[in-house]
Amino acid sequence: MPLLSGTTFVIYACMKKICLPVFLLVIPWFIRAQDTLDIRYDVNLETMAIIYNLSDAGSFLFEHNPPPRAMLARAITNRFSDLSDHEAVQWVNYLYEHDMVDLYDIDLSLYMTPLPEFRQYAPFPEMYYENDSLSAEEVQAIFDSCHAAVRRFYQDAGLEDFFRREAAPLYKKMMQELSGVRPPENYLSAFRSFYGNSADTYSIIVSVTSFNGIGRSRKITLHAEDHIYQFVSADPSTQSANIDLDHTENITIGYTDPEYFREIAVHELIHTAFERPLRYDSTNLLLIERLSFLYNAPMEKAMNAQGYYSWSQCLDEHLVRLGEYQLSMLTGDTVQANRYLQYCISERGFIYLPVLQNLMEEYINNREMYPDIASFLPVLLDAWWRSEQPEFD
Structure with a gap:
């Protein structure tokens, strides 16, 4: 199973083995940021979070972390419970059962062009193609089938309209919370200088739909340019325990603690400096x-x-x-x-x-x-x- 070094589970830490405004934005694959930090949500990742939450992996997380943990993710997942047998969910179950993905690999969606297209534009890390019984080409074909099912899930679930309308107040609330926890801009220049890192862009990806208390990091190379993504899900200790999706004004998404946000974001950023030299x-x-x-x-x-x-x-x-x-x-x-x-x-x-x-x-x-x-x-x-x-x- 691909077990990422750049993975953080806050409070819960068990694995099987071992768009800023209210309205939906179509984000390009990367935004040239240099020493400027780009903080945003990503529709691909939000979609994959819903699918994972409906899967066996998501059930494992929810069962082993009972309420009041991750009540927002539970509420949104329940909104799509009639799709729990969808082919996209079944594909995630297959990948997880056969150790081809980790427990919550929703950030693999960052290797894909924006939905509804959802085409893989860069190869996954090498470890995802390391399989005792399948060639790399066969592994890729399985992932391609999963990606096609994700495209259909996005359409069948009406997610374009959901993100644009029903969930818009949640994303507005999240971005308001983030305005108070943004890390100091100089930490990027300090990171680049100290580690000799020359990545071209840096993005922190935040989420409304994902299980909370999770951090991940990805470095994606495209056309000889490196793009670093840090996924920081909401803080379990500050996210609201009582969720009413019809009254979002009373919901705290979970991005109000600067120390939590800094710790996860900086932690995941530093992982990207060590992943390749330590692994390969x-x-x-x-x-x-x-x-x-x-x-x-x-x-x-x-x-x-x-x-x-x-x-x-x-x-x-x-x-x-x-x-x-x-x-x-x-x-x-x-x-x-x-x-x-x-x-x-x-x-x-x-x-x-x-x-x-x-x-x-x-x-x-x-x-x-x-x-x-x-x-x-x-x-x-x-x-x-x-x-x-x-x-x-």
Whole structure:
């Protein structure tokens, strides 16, 4: 199963394995943003969220996270309950049952042109084509069949009219909430500078229809340009528990806490800097395996409690959390940076952060030698192996 390193489940963290205005906008595949942050919803993703919510994967999420969790997603999903046997839902069930998608892979819809066309314009990450019994071409053919069913679901459910009219007040409310939690603009320039990242656009995708408390990241390359998407679903702790879709003025969508929004958005952004060098670089993979002795029983227990089930995930999450600390320092929020670092160490079990913090000084002080984080990772991983390691108290 494709288990993404850039995946966050807030509160719930279990996996099977391991358009701004009120009116609907047709968003192009990407918006050139450079150091400007684009925050918007995406009709493709909103549609896939409804389909996933109706599927076995969605049922699993709802059953294991009982009310009052995700009441808005439940209410919207109930609106389309008569389509629970639709072919698009059955295709998602098939993909999930055969480990071809993750528990909530709704953000794969970002690889598609806008509905109602919904044509794949860029290949999915390589791991989606890794299958013991199917060729890459056969895998793609299965996805293509699913995409055709999604197009029909969009039509059969009347989603164009739903998004344009019935759900319009919800999207208006969401964008009003987002105006108060937007991250500081300088965090993008800090990210680009610190990690040597040269992506062409950056977008945060928000959602009304999706299960709440989820973060994902995607880097999509198109015509030699990189486009980074960070999916941040609503905050479970602030989203309304009582939902009346006929009186949306009383609903809180769940984008009112700046700390929640910053943590998920920045966290997912940093994942994009590490995904390729940690997953596909053969030298790094050998060095990561050499460090696997650090994934002892106490560390495994601490990570499993947060939804991380392997040493590679544990390592990745250490690096990303250190990055959150470093970006907070670079953007001038030193109090929050130090508070967050200590919280990760003492409350979340990321005890190797002090070691990594010291080792990163080599990178910080020698940027001419290391123009980006990928060039430094082999040095970091080797030095980590040679370092004295802390233990759980």
